[in-house]
Structures are given as structure tokens and as C-alpha cells.
Amino acid sequence: xxxxxxxxxxxxxxxxxxxxxxxxxxxxxxxxxxxxxxxxxxxxxxxxxxxxxxxxxxxxxxxxxxxxxxxxxxxxxxxxxxxxxxxxxxxx
Numbered sequence: 001x002x003x004x005x006x007x008x009x010x011x012x013x014x015x016x017x018x019x020x021x022x023x024x025x026x027x028x029x030x031x032x033x034x035x036x037x038x039x040x041x042x043x044x045x046x047x048x049x050x051x052x053x054x055x056x057x058x059x060x061x062x063x064x065x066x067x068x069x070x071x072x073x074x075x076x077x078x079x080x081x082x083x084x085x086x087x088x089x090x091x092x
Contacts, residue, residue: 002042002047002051003015003040003041003042004040004041004042005038005039005040006032006033006038006039006040006041007038008032008033008035008036008037008038008039009036009037009038010037010038011037011038011091012073012074013040013073013074013075014032014037014038014039014040014071014072014073014074014091015039015040015041015071015072016028016029016032016039016040016041016042016069016070016071016072017041017042017044017055017058017059017068017069017070017071017072018041018042018043018044018068018069019043019044019045019068020043020045020046021045022068022069024068024069024081024082025043025068025069027082027084028069028071028082028087029041031082031084031087031088032087035087035088035091037091042055044056044059044068062078062080063078063080065080067080067081069081069082071087073090073091077090
């Protein structure tokens with residue numbers, strides 16, 4: 001799985017699973033950028049079949065409904081959907 005890196009302040013290991021066409025995913029990326037945090041992301045819909053299947057197995061572990069965006073923080077917390085206040089609280 002190829003994750004793209006966005007440089008910023010280290011607030012832990014942050015991985016964002018998105019769809020390239022999802023407005024809520026774009027809002028979550030914009031929020032992380034505004035907060036200036038380091039994170040990794042992938043647009044699941046743009047991945048090759050094998051990589052997409054592997055990534056969806058990871059997403060399912062955190063979010064069995066397979067909805068996007070799925071934000072995983074430090075392999076211990078998952079935030080599903082655009083939840084600005086919750087993201088700001090966790091990453092303050």
C-alpha cells in the first residue's frame with residue numbers, strides 16, 4: 001500500500017484513508033493541513049486492485065462500514081467521517 005506523506009508537526013502516527021471524489025475527505029485533508037500536522041494518506045479509489053483490496057482490509061479493521069474518510073491515529077483511535085471538533089481535540 002502506497003501512502004503519501006504530508007510533512008508537519010509530529011502528533012503521532014496519523015493515517016487518513018480517503019476517496020479522491022469525496023468532499024468530506026477533502027475537508028479532512030484541509031483540516032489536517034490547517035493544523036499543520038504530519039500525516040499519511042491514500043485515495044483508496046485510485047489504487048490498483050491488489051493494493052485496494054489490502055487497504056480495504058485495513059479500513060475494515062477500523063471501520064466495518066467502509067465509509068470515508070477514515071482517520072486512524074497511533075493505531076489506537078479511529079475517527080470516521082468529517083468530525084472537526086473531535087480531530088482538533090485529539091490532535092491539540
